[in-house]
Amino acid sequence: MTFRAANSPLSPEAAADLDMFFAIEASGCNSWPMRQRREAEFARLHALPDAALAAMGLSRDRLARYVFREMFSR
Numbered sequence: 001m002t003f004r005a006a007n008s009p010l011s012p013e014a015a016a017d018l019d020m021f022f023a024i025e026a027s028g029c030n031s032w033p034m035r036q037r038r039e040a041e042f043a044r045l046h047a048l049p050d051a052a053l054a055a056m057g058l059s060r061d062r063l064a065r066y067v068f069r070e071m072f073s074r
Contacts, residue, residue: 017060025064
């Protein structure tokens with residue numbers, strides 16, 4: 001089950017994608033404060049069509065990594 005705050009800008013699909021990113025990449029860290037500050041950017045990018053993301057050099061499956069790039073770089 002995905003937790004979404006009532007005032008979250010994320011769609012259910014975007015929230016699930018972000019939850020999966022944190023479950024895999026950030027286990028053991030308190031992600032809520034970090035996530036809350038970046039949800040709007042993630043939601044904005046997640047709402048774009050794949051072609052627009054590709055034009056920006058991004059792909060939908062790497063959006064969370066891009067939004068949180070300074071914290072979880074590889």
